[in-house]
Structures are given as structure tokens and as C-alpha cells.
Amino acid sequence: MTSPMLDRQGAPAAPHLALAADRVSEQFGAGAPVLENVSLTVEHGEFVAIVGPSGCGKTTLLRIIQGLEAATSGAVTTRSRTGEAPRMSYVFQRASLLPWYTVRDNVAFGVTLRAGNGIYGSKRERDNAVADLLALTGLTKYADFYPDQISGGMQQRVNVARALAVRPDVLLLDEPLSALDALTRERLQIDVARILEQVGTTGILVTHDIREAVFLSDRIAVMAAHPGRTRAIVDVDFPRPRTPEFQHSTELAQLERGIWEMLH
Numbered sequence: 147m148t149s150p151m152l153d154r155q156g157a158p159a160a161p162h163l164a165l166a167a168d169r170v171s172e173q174f175g176a177g178a179p180v181l182e183n184v185s186l187t188v189e190h191g192e193f194v195a196i197v198g199p200s201g202c203g204k205t206t207l208l209r210i211i212q213g214l215e216a217a218t219s220g221a222v223t224t225r226s227r228t229g230e231a232p233r234m235s236y237v238f239q240r241a242s243l244l245p246w247y248t249v250r251d252n253v254a255f256g257v258t259l260r261a262g263n264g265i266y267g268s269k270r271e272r273d274n275a276v277a278d279l280l281a282l283t284g285l286t287k288y289a290d291f292y293p294d295q296i297s298g299g300m301q302q303r304v305n306v307a308r309a310l311a312v313r314p315d316v317l318l319l320d321e322p323l324s325a326l327d328a329l330t331r332e333r334l335q336i337d338v339a340r341i342l343e344q345v346g347t348t349g350i351l352v353t354h355d356i357r358e359a360v361f362l363s364d365r366i367a368v369m370a371a372h373p374g375r376t377r378a379i380v381d382v383d384f385p386r387p388r389t390p391e392f393q394h395s396t397e398l399a400q401l402e403r404g405i406w407e408m409l410h
């Protein structure tokens with residue numbers, strides 16, 4: 147993951163790229179191939195969604211990108227805007243919060259974890275960072291609550307705030323909103339769009355929800371299964387952040403329909 151980014155010819159790739167997955171294949175033991183020659187590039191500040199049928203290897207691809215899983219063949223290369231290895235953070239479907247910590251302390255935990263990495267120098271800087279993250283994610287009023295005293299949507303906000311505490315160059319989101327009810331989910335999609343715009347981080351989102359993918363992303367990788375492969379890369383050519391009206395617009399519905407047809 148720390149190797150310099152190379153293109154297919156072996157020359158340094160364009161510095162505007164945050165990530166390049168090049169012909170990534172994965173097979174676990176003697177099982178059927180899970181991923182086959184998946185290639186994907188993501189520019190700095192870009193938000194890319196991955197959609198596809200269950201079992202096509204979306205989570206596996208995300209885990210390979212994060213370095214938690216080694217690809218059988220192919221390579222993933224990453225770099226930050228400064229040219230160094232990027233910091234990545236991961237948001238899962240279920241918020242894994244510390245139940246005995248308040249909302250504030252759960253976010254502070256993410257900040258403290260990184261204090262030793264030189265991101266935050268002093269205690270005051272850490273306290274300010276926590277306050278900023280709480281404000282950014284709409285949690286200031288809930289700072290002294292415990293996780294079991296807030297809704298699932300609020301818990302997921304804490305999860306996002308904690309993930310952002312490391313000031314990630316790349317934020318990986320694996321079905322972050324799928325456990326939420328439809329209304330909460332729509333509201334959080336709008337907030338996630340605003341938060342991403344404010345922090346300017348690069349993002350990769352795995353989702354089953356095509357509408358969510360269209361609403362949030364610049365491009366969508368549509369995958370096919372058995373083995374998992376990229377079927378198409380779809381551009382979502384609308385300025386970000388998207389307005390709440392865009393969520394129910396004809397343009398979004400048309401793109402959603404086109405992707406749905408690809409998947410069925």
C-alpha cells in the first residue's frame with residue numbers, strides 16, 4: 147500500500163489520483179474466484195460508489211483497498227495529496243461505539259487514537275477537533291448522551307465523526323446507512339453529502355441502494371457477480387453537494403433506472 151503509484155506501463159501515475167486498483171483478482175483457498183480483474187481509479191476529492199449484487203465481492207474489494215486482505219493478483223496503489231501513503235478510515239454498517247463512553251468521548255477516542263501520529267499536538271487542539279467534529283455531524287446537543295440513549299441514525303453520525311477524527315485522505319464506507327429506516331436514511335444522505343463537501347475527503351461507498359449511490363457520488367462502479375467484475379463505470383454529472391430536491395428528481399430517477407437495468 148505504500149509503494150509509489152504506478153500506471154500500467156510502470157511510470158508514475160497522475161498525481162490527481164488517490165487510488166488505483168489495477169486488475170485486482172481474489173480467490174479464497176480453493177473456492178470460486180471472488181473478484182476477477184477489477185480496475186478502478188479514484189481522484190482526490192472524488193466520491194465513488196460501488197454497487198452490485200450480493201456476493202459480487204464489494205466488501206472484499208474494500209478490504210483489499212484498505213490493506214486488510216491481500217489480493218491474489220493485481221495491485222492497489224494509493225497516495226495522499228502530499229504524495230505520502232494516505233490515511234484511511236472505515237465506516238461499517240453497524241456503529242461500533244463504546245457503550246460506556248458518551249458521544250463526546252467516543253469521538254474523542256478517535257482523536258486520541260491519532261494523537262500520537264502527530265495529527266493533533268496539544269490537548270486544546272484535540273478538544274477543538276472534537277468540538278468541530280460534533281458540530282460538523284450535528285451532534286453538539288447530544289455530546290453528553292450515551293450510545294444507547296440516541297437513535298441508530300445518531301449513532302451512525304458518531305461513527306462518521308470518529309472516522310473523520312483521523313483526518314482521512316480516503317474514507318471507506320461499507321453500507322453505512324443500510325440499517326436505518328428510509329426517512330432517517332434520506333436525511334443522513336443529505337448530511338453525508340454536506341459533510342463530505344466540507345471536509346473534501348476522497349470517498350468510496352459500497353451500497354445496495356442505487357438511489358443513494360447516484361445521490362452521493364461522482365461516479366458509480368457497477369459490478370457483476372460470479373466472479374465479481376466491473377460491468378460499467380457510470381458518471382453522475384451533477385454538481386455536488388446535491389440538493390435535497392435532487393433526491394427525488396427525474397434526472398436521478400433516470401440514472402437509477404439505467405443502473406437497475408444493468409443489474410437485472
Ligand SMILES: Nc1ncnc2c1ncn2[C@@H]1O[C@H](COP(=O)(O)OP(=O)(O)OP(=O)(O)O)[C@@H](O)[C@H]1O
Nearest residue numbers: 174177180198199200201202203204205206207354
Ligand atoms: N475471508 C473469506 N474467506 C472465504 N470466502 C470469503 C471471505 N471473504 C469473503 N468471502 C466470500 O467472497 C464472496 C464475496 O463476499 P463479499 O462480502 O465481498 O460480497 P459483497 O458483494 O460485499 O456481498 P453483500 O452485498 O452481500 O455484502 C462471498 O461468497 C463470501 O462468502
